[in-house]
Amino acid sequence: MSLVKFLTSKVFVKQLVLAVVVVIVLCFLVLKWLNISTNHGEFKSVPDLTGKSLGVAQIELEQETLTLEIQDSANYNPDYPKYSVIEQEPKAGSQVKEDRKIYITLNPSGYRKIAVPDLRQRTFRQAKPTLEALGFKIGKTTYIDNIGKDMVLGLRFEGNPIAPGEQLSKTSTIDFVLGNGNGN
Numbered sequence: 001m002s003l004v005k006f007l008t009s010k011v012f013v014k015q016l017v018l019a020v021v022v023v024i025v026l027c028f029l030v031l032k033w034l035n036i037s038t039n040h041g042e043f044k045s046v047p048d049l050t051g052k053s054l055g056v057a058q059i060e061l062e063q064e065t066l067t068l069e070i071q072d073s074a075n076y077n078p079d080y081p082k083y084s085v086i087e088q089e090p091k092a093g094s095q096v097k098e099d100r101k102i103y104i105t106l107n108p109s110g111y112r113k114i115a116v117p118d119l120r121q122r123t124f125r126q127a128k129p130t131l132e133a134l135g136f137k138i139g140k141t142t143y144i145d146n147i148g149k150d151m152v153l154g155l156r157f158e159g160n161p162i163a164p165g166e167q168l169s170k171t172s173t174i175d176f177v178l179g180n181g182n183g184n
Contacts, residue, residue, distance in 0.1 A: 048092035111170035118164030146179025
């Protein structure tokens, strides 16, 4: 039997038509199944969680059948209560599917601790920007007799001397003890 005769035979045409019908039916069934399983056209609105406690945020998301995922809690913001939501992704009012993860950033209990660098025997002009870059505030300056004018002789926090490497909260106010240039 030649190829041309086979391609024009009734058996081949029947099999070809049957294959096309099966493919069309399968495509139709797969599309219907995808429509049902992905909840096509059904969206949930993301609630505004900003400023709310972790417990309240979790309850609100469970009511909307959304999932909570804590992403970060490193940057303290004094405008919000401790352990409250300061950011969320996706944003409030966004339309999302059921069981979508909502990523939140929590406000920690306070500023993080930072090690105080060793600034002894440096000038005040060098030490001040170093501390400010780390997030500390500059307090009052006290001068004592020393040959080095404006030389850092010590650092104090709340009246107590600070050792290099000591951990203080970011935004702590640090006082300087400087030399006045009057040597013995």
